[in-house]
Amino acid sequence: MKFYIVDDDSSIPMMLRRIIEKDPQNDVVGIAHEAKKALADLTLMAVDIVLVDLLMPEISGIELIKQLKQRKPSLRFIMISQVRDSELRSEAYQTGIEFFIDKPINVIEVKTVIEKVIQNIQMTEKLTHIQALVGGSLTAEPVVDQRQKAKERILSILRFLGMTSEAGSSDILAIAQMMLEQHLTFREIDFNKAYHIDDREKKILFQRIRRAIKTGLTNLATLCMDDMDNEVVIEYANSLYEYKNVRNEMQFLRGTRQTGGKTSLRHFFDGLLNEVNVSD
Structure with missing residues (x-):
């Protein structure tokens, strides 16, 4: 899986990269410390999963996700945050994130969340493949909707x-x-x-x-x-x-x-x- 990390704290992407790339099948293909660079990069790059900091200057993590979803609906998002405000978290989930990872970074939590998102992606791909094999008579959308x-x-x-x-x-x-x-x-x-x-x-x-x-x-x-x-x-x-x-x-x-x-x-x-x- 290809990952992209957005966080204005330079130490966080380094920590996450070490955890993610312990699995040889995972690759962090880009890092940004501000949302504008991330928006430009992700518009062009092939990425599966984006890890985004909730609170960033100029453009918040939630606003960045909204803009990226309009351009690339298939992207999966994990939110990084030290904020425990339930309203902000609810808004993030409604925007379309898969899960939260809390700061300070916990290795077990990162591994667990990433594994779950990868499983979700693989399930969607299998459903799409089945749909193609049966010539469109079986659609993946109802199953995806049910999961949501x-x-x-x-x-x-x-x-x-x-x-x-x-x-x-x-x-x-x-x-x-x-x-x-x-x-x-x-x-x-x-x-x-x-x-x-x-x-x-x-x-x-x-x-x-x-x-x-x-x-x-x-x-x-x-x-x-x-x-x-x-x-x-x-x-x-x-x-x-x-x-x-x-x-x-x-x-x-x-x-x-x-x-x-x-x-x-x-x-x-x-x-x-x-x-x-x-x-x-």
């Missing part, structure tokens, strides 16, 4: 839970999409094989995800205290956390319990996919 709708549904749930500003939200999105596409439950995923990581890296990945899920639990418990009759809150409390854990978190927030609710990665992810499938 699932992604938007997952993001809407994470936004409701106030989790999109958490570092682990990109991991949650990537894992949920993989489960949907490969028809897997959480327990069936071989993370070491799927993300090319060892047990230590897997532990770090799970820790980052647990922190994000715990934030969602706390936010959901707060919502539940404010509006006990909200059907959506109660549904997510049951499907994503089990209501007893939300209740324990509520008691902890009120100061009537010494420990909060527990979280289960398996229950959260399987529940998240159930919510997405029910909405289809």
